Amino acid sequence: MSENISRAYELAKERYAEIDVDVDKALQILKTIPISVHCWQGDDVAGFERDDGALGNGLAVTGNYPGRARTAEELRNDLELAYSLIPGKHRLNLHAFYGEFHGSIDRDEIGIEHFQSWMDWSASHRISLDFNPSYFSHTKAVDGFTLAHQDAGIRQFWIDHGIACRKIAAAMGEAQGNPCINNFWVPDGFKDTPASRKAPRERLADSLDKIFAEEISRELTLDAIECKLFGIGSESYVVGSHEFYLGYAISRNKMLCMDAGHFHPTEVISDKISSVLMYVPELLLHVSRGVRWDSDHVVTFNDELQAIMHEIVRGDYLSRVHIGLDFFDASINRVAAWAIGTRNTVKALLVALLEPTQKLQALEKEGNYTARLALMEEHKSMPWSAIWDYYCQACDVPVGAKWLETVGQYERNVLSLRSQESVTH
Template sequence: MRAHHAEQIDARYALAKEQYAALSVDTDAALAALRAIPVSLHCWQGDDVGGFERPAATLSGGGIQATGNYPGKARNADELRADLDMALSLIPGTHRLNLHAIYGDFGGKFVDRNAIQPEHFARWIDWAKAKGMGMDFNPTYFSHPKAEDGTLSHPDPAIRQFWIEHGIACRKIGEAFGKALGTPCVTNIWIPDGSKDIPVDRKAPRERLLAALDAILAEKIDRRYLLDAVESKLFGIGSESYVVGSHEFYMGYAVSRQLLLCLDAGHFHPTEVIFDKLSSVLAFVPEVLLHVSRGVRWDSDHVVTLTDELQAIAQEIIRGGYQQRVHIGLDFFDASINRLAAWVIGTRNMIKALLLALLEPIQTLRVSEQNGDFTARLAWLEEAKTLPVGAVWDYYCQQQNTPVGAAWLDAVKTYERDVLSKR
């Protein structure tokens, strides 16, 4: 039965391959390119951004919120790794893991943020090495008593120094990831600092943030091991009127320091999109980090679906030839549905969007555009939407020994029954 199903997938792919070839699109080459693009899965989808510093950790510190209480969330690093193992087995390709600092193996002891070391992430490194994966990292500037009124822009020098030390510690952990795993670790700085109501002084907090960032980044670390990124936000919960780390602030900082700029799909105006920013930003910074999410009316971080915006992000990466300069990470956390399923749905959709972009008749489109034939350009763009991408996607999943179609859902339901329901 399975062999017959495989034969059907092969036959459908052969027909699709011919159809794409008629438009000068090489589907085999597209799949080879797709295999080379990793997506960084975010660990925090597995436990609602709680982390493992303390028992029953919860979100606090501003700017973020997870909703829902679906049963079975990971309660420790071992359970989270098991959930990730299951999710990754259902996602085609070799990808990465993005960790926050609160997800260390702390051995039941409280280790404050400014004292964390690579040793607290040794089991994560071993896990990733065994899977042939790279890892990315994030300082955690929330869910801490010293984060209630600000972090790197705080007026109290002692609190600022605490968070500077945390940032320095996180860069050393990121460097350790890069050295151990043979691929640079993108270490991304985001802080929730801001004001609920209109502030009088917008200048001083930004000056303090600037100085704090310079202190964190003072030590030069080899880019073979560590890539530094900074992330902006328009507003957050409790910072509706003013965010210290605005887009303009961090864009200026990234350009002047030649760092990665992180563009989060949910961190701008609800109708503002990030795909159009890529070619502009990449004219001035060496590389970009993407946090792909889905905001619904606000930065609500819904599971990524195959929307026009997601497809436009993938198209901009592929059309611009930015595969080596854009690091794709996911950043959503939905606790209202099975958390493992959320990873699978969101990541598979990101990969599908990349495949759609790789299968565009790009040469035909470029020639039409260069010749000023905008009629033909629009016609081919629309024709491409009904080409048999589904047959190519199913073939790719089969090639990568991952479930075809919605068959992955059966595996998730079985895992929920046998593992998640017993937590």
């Protein structure tokens, strides 16, 4: 271990001890908090059902950086490199159309056998899996509706897909020994003003009730439902709004998923965490960065990211909040995007854990808002980066920007060659 990093760490510990923060305890807690890294950053949300990689249904990926993963094996190789650059032990979030199908398998027919290779990889690398049904990029979703479709046959197709995904998630949870979070997001909505906002929401609630009709142990899988303000092609009306899913989650005892880019540009999810956790059992976060809209930019170490993590720690919600990522950028190296976004998320968690929360809350209870504000501001210049460097080194991952050298070499030796090679799914 570098003597300079160790010396800086010890000095930083002394500084934090002066404000009653136990740095060793903070790092012990940090090691126990997994981030669910999303698979779709590595291949531009293309999946492995077909070769055209067409998206649609409210999704778009911009950029054409070389080296997109074209097979599950390539994606797993890229993920392994990304995990080696990120301190801590984390999870993987899979979408349903990332199975290995080896033939014409429609989404209402998928089974755990199509994800066996992912489960084998998960076991060998001790990386637990989360899951998502895929309600987009499909011929039965071309008009913008799935579970809320007027056609009962199309609704049933997507209901069957959701039921199949719950069984897959439960099998994953049983195999890995901890619950697989299964998150439902649907793109249903209208481009222009609807004549009835009520009817699609009634159909969506009925479809979800059918999907969740079978009781599955929470030790195997946790069902989550994700809201959205608008999407491409659903600018005027989204069936699954925040209010719809909040009510559904409360009344059906489901986990609510909040995405940082799924609200009005003036709204932030950090302000909603304490409110929704009064009424729902657990919360799933899709940490992203919207720029003027739900554009899923790579997570940076910005004010909202830090506010999210502060809110989780200050509210003592670490056992009830599950943190996942959701961004996709094809304009930069995709492995680097994973590393940047996930490292920033872990950094923000560390900073929140290093805050003298009890002291701040005691000052607030006393009505000493002057001291509260002063300490909050002074904390921003505390030497947390020395703790971060030590944590990275202790986890045997690169310190500072040294990880870029590893990514650069991988790009030269692997990613840059993919456009020159043929591939067989």
